[in-house]
Amino acid sequence: xxxxxxxxxxxxxxxxxxxxxxxxxxxxxxxxxxxxxxxxxxxxxxxxxxxxxxxxxxxxxxxxxxxxxxxxxxxxxxxxxxxxxxxxxxxxxxxxxxxxxxxxxxxxxxxxxxxxxxxxxxxxxxxxxxxxxxxxxxxxxxxxxxxxxxxxxxxxxxxxxxxxxxxxxxxxxxxxxxxxxxxxxxxxxxxxxxxxxxxxxxxxxxxxxxxxxxxxxxxxxxxxxxxxxxxxxxxxxxxxxxxxxxxxxxxxxxxxxxxxxxxxxxxxxxxxxxxxxxxxxxxxxxxxxxxxxxxxxxxxxxxxxxx
Amino acid sequence: xxxxxxxxxxxxxxxxxxxxxxxxxxxxxxxxxxxxxxxxxxxxxxxxxxxxxxxxxxxxxxxxxxxxxxxxxxxxxxxxxxxxxxxxxxxxxxxxxxxxxxxxxxxxxxxxxxxxxxxxxxxxxxxxxxxxxxxxxxxxxxxxxxxxxxxxxxxxxxxxxxxxxxxxxxxxxxxxxxxxxxxxxxxxxxxxxxxxxxxxxxxxxxxxxxxxxxxxxxxxxxxxxxxxxxxxxxxxxxxxxxxxxxxxxxxxxxxxxxxxxxxxxxxxxxxxxxxxxxxxxxxxx
Numbered sequence: 292x293x294x295x296x297x298x299x300x301x302x303x304x305x306x307x308x309x310x311x312x313x314x315x316x317x318x319x320x321x322x323x324x325x326x327x328x329x330x331x332x333x334x335x336x337x338x339x340x341x342x343x344x345x346x347x348x349x350x351x352x353x354x355x356x357x358x359x360x361x362x363x364x365x366x367x368x369x370x371x372x373x374x375x376x377x378x379x380x381x382x383x384x385x386x387x388x389x390x391x392x393x394x395x396x397x398x399x400x401x402x403x404x405x406x407x408x409x410x411x412x413x414x415x416x417x418x419x420x421x422x423x424x425x426x427x428x429x430x431x432x433x434x435x436x437x438x439x440x441x442x443x444x445x446x447x448x449x450x451x452x453x454x455x456x457x458x459x460x461x462x463x464x465x466x467x468x469x470x471x472x473x474x475x476x477x478x479x480x481x482x483x484x485x486x487x488x489x490x491x492x493x494x495x496x497x498x499x500x501x502x503x504x505x506x507x508x509x510x511x512x513x514x515x516x517x518x519x520x521x522x523x524x525x526x527x528x529x530x531x532x533x534x535x536x537x538x539x540x541x542x543x544x545x546x547x548x549x550x551x552x553x554x555x556x557x558x559x560x561x562x563x564x565x566x567x568x569x570x571x572x573x574x575x576x577x578x579x580x581x582x583x584x585x586x587x588x589x590x591x592x593x594x595x596x597x598x
Numbered sequence: 599x600x601x602x603x604x605x606x607x608x609x610x611x612x613x614x615x616x617x618x619x620x621x622x623x624x625x626x627x628x629x630x631x632x633x634x635x636x637x638x639x640x641x642x643x644x645x646x647x648x649x650x651x652x653x654x655x656x657x658x659x660x661x662x663x664x665x666x667x668x669x670x671x672x673x674x675x676x677x678x679x680x681x682x683x684x685x686x687x688x689x690x691x692x693x694x695x696x697x698x699x700x701x702x703x704x705x706x707x708x709x710x711x712x713x714x715x716x717x718x719x720x721x722x723x724x725x726x727x728x729x730x731x732x733x734x735x736x737x738x739x740x741x742x743x744x745x746x747x748x749x750x751x752x753x754x755x756x757x758x759x760x761x762x763x764x765x766x767x768x769x770x771x772x773x774x775x776x777x778x779x780x781x782x783x784x785x786x787x788x789x790x791x792x793x794x795x796x797x798x799x800x801x802x803x804x805x806x807x808x809x810x811x812x813x814x815x816x817x818x819x820x821x822x823x824x825x826x827x828x829x830x831x832x833x834x835x836x837x838x839x840x841x842x843x844x845x846x847x848x849x850x851x852x853x854x855x856x857x858x859x860x861x862x863x864x865x866x867x868x869x870x871x872x873x874x875x876x877x878x879x880x881x882x883x
Contacts, residue, residue, distance in 0.1 A: 312787065316702035317714060320695040320762065323754050324721065330732035331724075337732065392617055395610060406614065408869050410621050414876075415865035416858045417816035419833045423840065424628045424854055427847065433640045435627055467624065472876060479873045479881045514881065521877070528725050531818045535837055549727050549819075556731050569728040580723040584716065590881065591767075 337566035344560035357567035366543065366551070370568065374547040377458065377533075378526040381465045386519055388466065389473030396474075397481045407478060414471040418464075422535035425464045426451070451537050454544045461545060464532050469525075473518045480514030481507070513590050520583035524576055548572040631851035639847045654852035663845070672845075673827065674853050677835030681857070684821075684831055685814040688750050689807050692757035697803060700762050701795060704769035705777075715762070719878070722759040729755065730823045737824065744826045752820050757810040763878040764809070768802030769795060805871030812861045832857035 341353040361367040392410070396403045413421065428436045429450035440448035451460040484507070492502045508515075530549040533539060539550040546554065548568055555565035602610070631639060633650035657663050663670040702708070703715050733752065734743070742748030772795060780790050796803070818833040825834065836853050839845060865872065873881055 310708075313702035313706035313708040313711065317699035317711075320699040320758060321714060323695060323751065324717070324758065326751065327721070327729055327733075327755060330729045330736060333732035333736070334728050391613075395614055395617070406618060408866065409618065411865055411869060411872060412625060412862055413621055415812060415816075415861045416625075417818060417833045417861070419818035420816075420836060420854055420857055421624075423836055423850070424624050426840070427631065427851060427854075428624060428627060430847075433644070433847065435644050438642065438644055467621065471621070475873050476877055476881050483881075517877065517881070524723050530727070531833075534822075535818070549725055552725075552727050552731070553823075556727075562731070565731060566728075569725050569731070572725045573728055576723055576725060577720075580720065583723070584719070587878070591878075 334566045334569060337562050338570045340563050342562040342566075344556075344562060353563070357563045358571075360564075361567070361571075366546070367568075369543055370546050370548055370551045373458070373545060374527055374572075377462065377465075377529060377545075377547055378523055380458075380462050381469070381526050381529075382519060382522045384462070384466055385470045385473050385522060386515070388470045389518070390477055390515070392470070392474045393477035393481055396478055399482070407475065410471045410474060412471075413468050414475075416468065418468050418531040419535040421468050422461075422464050422532045425460070425467070426536060429460065452541060454541050457537055457541060457544045461533050461536050464536065465526070465529065468532070469522060473522060476518040476521075477511065477514055480511050484510050513586065513593075516586050517583070517590055520579060520586065524579055524583065527575060527579075528572065628851045628854055631848055632855045634848045634851075636846045636848065651848075654846065654848040655856075657846075657849055658852055658856065663849070672839070674832075674835060674839065674856075676828065677830055677832045678856060680825075680829055680835075681815055681831035681833075682860075683746065684749055684753060685811050687746070688753035688757050688814045689761075689810045691750060692754055692761045692810055693803070693807055695754070696758050696761035697765055697796075698791075700765035701769050701791060703762070704766045705774065715766070719759050719763060721755050722878075726755070726819050727823070730820065734823060744824070744829050746829065749821065749825060749829065752824060753814050753817070756813050756817055756820075760810045760813060760875070760878070761806045764806040764875055765799060765803055767874070768799040768806075771802075772798045802871075805868055805875060808864050808868040809871070809875040812864055815861050 338357055339352055339354055340350060341356065342350045396407050416424075425436075428434045431437050431447070431449060431452075434450075436450065437448060440446075449456065451457050488506050488510075489502065492506060527547075528549055529547060530553070533545050533547060533550050534553070537545055539546040539554055549572065552565045552568040552572075555561045555568065630646060632654055633652070634648055635651055635653065638645070638648040658672065658674045661672055661675055663672050703711055730752070737743040737748050740748075742751075776798075777790050777794050780794050781787065785793070815831070816833065817831075821829070821831050821834045825831075827835075827838070830838070832853070836850070836857055839853055840850055868875075
């Protein structure tokens with residue numbers, strides 16, 4: 292054994308000191324990511340410039356002008372409003388629905404386990420492809436959902452192509468894709484709760500609503516917070532579903548941050564405005580993710596401890 | 599758990615049925631559509647009774663589309679090939695880079711280790727376009743535009759944090775004592791890593807790799823911004839497909855079915871690890 296060991300070691304006797312080893316091990320991963328950090332700083336620079344791809348000659352620093360312009364720019368306020376509305380509605384509904392489903396599936400049984408595995412499938416479909424599936428189902432000439440809508444008297448219900456119902460439609464797709472995420476996290480949380488408090492409550496004949504609100508919910512709170520923040524971070528940045536479904540339309544109904552930034556960059560070629568939008572979105576997600584990481588770390592410690 | 603009244607049992611059953619119908623119906627319906635011709639798809643009322651046809655799949659696989667205007671070429675199979683290559687290569691690179699780093703973070707509390715680990719994690723939460731839009735210009739200067747190399751590099755943003763954080767958790771679960779014992783017996787750290795740590799964390803590494811594959815496969819925005827038609831994966835390709843002329847609806851459905859089958863199969867295979875993976879180790883499944 293020892294002899295094969297010496298063979299495997301580099302013949303030069305080159306050895307990495309114990310102190311350097313961790314740095315050497317993590318360096319390649321870091322280098323790859325640093326290459327990607329540079330564009331981040333470039334984006335900060337862009338956001339302080341007057342920079343249009345169509346007029347490269349007029350490129351110059353205008354300092355905070357891109358940001359100051361937002362205050363008087365109705366399109367920006369629309370972006371902020373739609374993004375917050377989208378994130379708020381999707382996360383609230385997904386949380387309620389996910390919690391409900393997790394409670395229904397809490398008891399371990401063959402049927403419940405099978406259903407919980409089946410419900411994972413929408414989560415594993417690419418959101419852009421999920422949007423495409425729903426696009427086929429809401430097509431006005433053959434979509435099954437358009438047909439079902441006509442059965443209940445909603446003739447010519449136009450789903451994502453009408454400004455009145457576009458938000459509702461993309462929210463529906465988001466719910467379809469991401470509710471299972473909240474469901475499996477909360478289900479894992481529910482099943483990991485200690486059983487004693489529930490047994491004691493059952494012995495004392497405590498009403499079930501009391502058990503739910505005073506025992507289950509408080510003990511589940513760290514899981515609920517983690518799932519909510521995870522979803523909130525993704526949802527406020529949603530791009531795939533909205534872009535694949537409507538490209539931000541009709542009109543500017545669904546121009547959330549990333550869609551608006553994409554259109555600004557590639558269609559109106561206003562790089563400065565696009566970058567400023569993304570920096571604001573980044574500031575929002577950075578604040579949220581700091582809250583998130585603290586909570587998530589606590590939960591992770593606990594998961595490690597129980598493992 | 600206490601016994602349920604018959605009424606409650608029935609209500610629970612009804613609620614679960616509705617849930618299953620809502621989440622399963624779209625998959626079922628698109629699957630059916632993929633075996634239908636335009637005539638049966640456009641029939642009103644829609645029906646689940648039809649003569650199934652494989653013509654949609656045949657058209658996709660041969661890449662030749664018969665339309666009234668003549669024969670059209672479609673590149674869906676090359677999209678599928680791109681998806682496979684980009685995902686497999688990205689995960690492979692991520693594993694090579696990420697597993698040693700994860701080991702370092704798990705075993706050595708060195709200066710700045712938490713900061714570095716969090717910096718890597720923060721990529722998971724940053725808006726992707728913030729990096730992608732400036733990157734389009736850098737890639738032009740570097741000649742990386744529309745290359746597999748460039749795409750695989752950027753895909754590390756998806757795969758690396760996932761691998762790093764999940765695998766780190768698995769390494770932390772292994773008792774360091776086993777490794778010390780092996781090292782005291784006179785083995786190098788590399789032998790310890792290879793013979794003890796890697797095999798013990800093996801299932802976790804495999805699960806992290808599968809999850810990273812699913813995420814890479816499902817990615818849309820990276821390739822939308824950085825790849826042209828010949829390098830695009832299915833997520834971007836299928837979307838372009840919809841707007842091309844002469845396409846039949848059944849063919850779009852068949853393309854979706856082919857595009858989602860790999861991830862669904864892997865998800866079913868690795869479902870035991872999904873909870874841990876999706877929460878980056880915060881919740882044990």
